[in-house]
Amino acid sequence: MGTISPIKESTCCDPASAGTVYLPSGTSLILLMPRLLATTIHGAVDVLKKTFDGTYDDNCPACGETHAHGGICCGIPEIHCPSPCVCSIHWVGCPGDSFKHAIQVTNTSKTEREFTLTSVPFPHTQEAVAVTPGKQTLGTEESLQAEASFTIPETFAGSKYRTVIKVKGAYEQIIQVCLTVRPRQACGCHVEQGDIPKRVKAHHWYHHFQCVEDCFEPAKKVG
Template sequence: MTKRKSAATDVRQTMDAMSDVLSRQLDLSGDIVDSLAGSARRFLSGLSQNVGPGSCEIPEPCWMPHDLGEYHCDLCKGSSGTMEIRITNTDYRARNFTIVAAGPDAGRVSLTPNSFSLGPKERRTVTARFDAALDDTVHCAELEALIWVMGCNSHFLRWTIDVGKSERACCHHVDVFDQPDYVHHWYDHFYCVRPCFGKTARPVPGAKDTVG
C-alpha cells in the first residue's frame, strides 16, 4: 500500500513539474511574440518616417524623358525672356548633345548653341531666348514652348509666357545632369534600355540621333 501511495505521489509530482515547464514555455513564447510584434511596429514606424509619403509610388519607366519642370515669365509686348540651361555630362565617356524647341510657339525660341559635344564630366551653358513680339492688332497672348535636351537621356522643360501690360524679370537658370543609369531598381521592367537610349532617343520629330 505504501508503495502505491509513493508511486502515485511520484506521478503527481512529475505531472506538476511537466505542467510547470509547459506553463513557463507558453509564457516565454508569448514574450517572444510580443517582442517580435513590438520590433515590427517600431520598424514600420521608422520606415514610414524615413521614406516619407508617396515614396513607394512606382516612377515612370526608365525610357521616359526626364521632366525638368515648368518655368513662367510675364513680359510686355515686344520684350524677350532668357533662360540659361547648364548641361553637365556626368558620364565617363564623351557625349553628343542636341537642344531643340517644340510646341506651338517653338519658332519664337532661339537656342545658342543648339548642338555640341561634351567630354567626361564637362559642362556647357545653352542660352534660350523667347521672343514675345506680337502683331499690332494683338495686345496680349499666352505663349508656350517645350525645350528638349537630348544626350544619353532625354530631358524636357515647359516654358510659358504671358504677354500683356506688365513685365517682371525673366531670367531662369536650369541645371541638367545627364548620365546613364546603371542601377537596377526594384520597379524596373524588362524593357528598360541601358545604359543609354542611343539611336532610340527620338522624342521630337526630326531630332538627330544623340549617340556619343
C-alpha cells in the first residue's frame, strides 16, 4: 500500500506587500538594451514587409484611388467639371491710361457655332471693357481674334475693380478682368531743382586738400 504524503501549502504573496515597489534585477538591466534593439529591428522588418506587400494602401497609379496592392480597380471613374474662368487680365495704371489685351476663341466642336463676347460693366459704374469684334460664327477649329480695350476714367482713382467678359458658345465661360487704379498722388512726379550740386572729391592723402567740382554740366553754357 502506497504512502500518502501530506499536501504542502502553496506559497502566496503577502497581500500587504502589494504596494511595495521592487527594482529590476541586474540581469534585467543588462538585457534591457538588447531587448529594445530587438524590438526596434522587429518593428522595422514589419514596416518593410507591409510596404512591399502593399499592406499600406497607396494611391493606385492606374485609377488614382486607394486600395490594397494587387487589388482590382473597382472604383467608378469620375470626370470633374472645369472652371468657368478660362483666364485673367490684370491691368495697373492711372486715370487716363489705356490698355489692350488680345483674346482668341477657338471652336473645338465638330459643329459650326456662333460665339459672342459680352463685357459686364464694373460694379457700381457704367464703365465696361470694349471687346471687338463681339460676335462671330466659327466652324470646326476656326478661331476668333478679338481685342479687349479700356481707358481708365477720371472717376476711377485709388481702388481695385473687377469684372468679367462672358464668352458664349455652346455654354458660357468667363474671362476675369482685374483693374488696379493708383491714387492720384502716385500718378505724378514732383521734381525739385536748385543750383548745380557740388561734389567734393578727396585727393591723395599726401596732397592734403580737396577738389570741388560741379555734378552736372550747366544747362546753358556761358559765352
